[in-house]
Amino acid sequence: MPRSNRRTGADGDDPVNKGTREPWGPTKRLSSSIYEEVRERICLMRYPPGSVLREVELAGEFGVSRTPIRQVLQKLESEGFVEAKNGVGTIVTGFDFLAMRDIYELRLKLAELIGQLSPNPCLDSHCRQMEALLERARRIRAKQDTEEFWRINHERQSIIRALIGNVALRELYDRYYYLTARVWFQVVEAMWDDQVDALCTELNDLLRAMRAGDTQAVAYVERNHLSYYMALIGRYVSGADRSVSAMAKR
Amino acid sequence: MPRSNRRTGADGDDPVNKGTREPWGPTKRLSSSIYEEVRERICLMRYPPGSVLREVELAGEFGVSRTPIRQVLQKLESEGFVEAKNGVGTIVTGFDFLAMRDIYELRLKLAELIGQLSPNPCLDSHCRQMEALLERARRIRAKQDTEEFWRINHERQSIIRALIGNVALRELYDRYYYLTARVWFQVVEAMWDDQVDALCTELNDLLRAMRAGDTQAVAYVERNHLSYYMALIGRYVSGADRSVSAMAKR
């Protein structure tokens, strides 16, 4: 009975392979896909801060045992997304506002460094991608498609990442992007129109800088928009509680 | 028989609790101590690049099962110290010189940020610690006590860490310290006297800056010495192979 244990769970609605259906190679590290999926759920606030992630539950959903799930959760814990408590569960961290400000301040400086530490040149392909992105961004103003907003931002981040020559800096920039995504995401839902405008402006500025082939300019555009978001979040949060930790739903 | 399984292995020479013997609280996350121990062994080149870390071996040595060991190794892998290959083993990464240069360049910039992102004030206690450190550093010139050198540097790093107000920056600064420690450590063994002199100079400069209560000055001292080390490593490595990956022992 316990043989052929590979994916004995719910195969039909496996959320990892929905749509893409990658070949996965041989056994391409089972947990990495699950990791990205769970991280995205946290960033998109489908798992709001304070909610409990149960290992058996996730294991059943993804059709694997607890072991790869634990791997995922431990990685998420080391990156600061969740916190595992013995006997209780693995709890999605609520973002402390002060910690977020620290991260944003650091991100500002890191953004400046993009143009300083061996930046990669802006290629035409990048420009074309950015153009397509801008087009898509202009189209979502009417209908509040938060998922599409998220995807566009993902790709923007992906393009920027390609311009970062310093490997360490690239990794950092990505990591903090995901770490702060939640806070910013919450703001987006609160003020949709403004955020779409801001996104279009950002993409437009980026496009201009990239067409000029000036990676340093790209870096400063990023810096300035991060600064804008930081101020926005500061104003947004100061009205409500400083900490959104209590936003659990259980 | 399998009951009372808590630490049934080699209790006598448990390398984690040698010396310190912390109370450990209730069951304070078994793997964290093992993590630090293994990381230190990698940094001190007791596990040279290319050497294979076997899970059962480590499990036996620390008196636990493979599960916590795997936890440790996965964390080390995510930080770039090792690389797990299915069917082969977990291999200590050899430091790619280019990657190291990227990290050092980034560290230079991060060091500057120490003084800019809400630095903590230099307290008298810090100065006194630093004085003691300088005293110890002056005493090791005669006998080549590499371990003591390492401990002194650890504590220097610990003091600097306390001056970093930005939580995210503090974490980063620590992480990259350990990540680059190996390269630098190798240089130390090659040119002992010079390195002791450099360390004394660094501690002295730090002490002066701290006595002045100027955290920004501390930051710049750190930056400059990192720059010095970077140039040194560049010169040292350029003579030999650019990559020390092949330095395995199997």
Added chain:
DNA sequence: ATTGATATTGCTGTATGCAGCTTACGGAAA
């Protein structure tokens, strides 16, 4: 003697059982 396929060994990746910890619920006493 050399080369090719094959068996064997040892490792990591995964699944699962057990123990301890935490919390919640329910009943008894004040």
Added chain:
DNA sequence: TTTCCGTAAGCTGCATACAGCAATATCAAT
């Protein structure tokens, strides 16, 4: 009605058994 305590349930942390993969050794064929 309220408070307190004991018990039960559920979760994570750890141990262990199993399956798959990679490398090496072995043996046969040329």
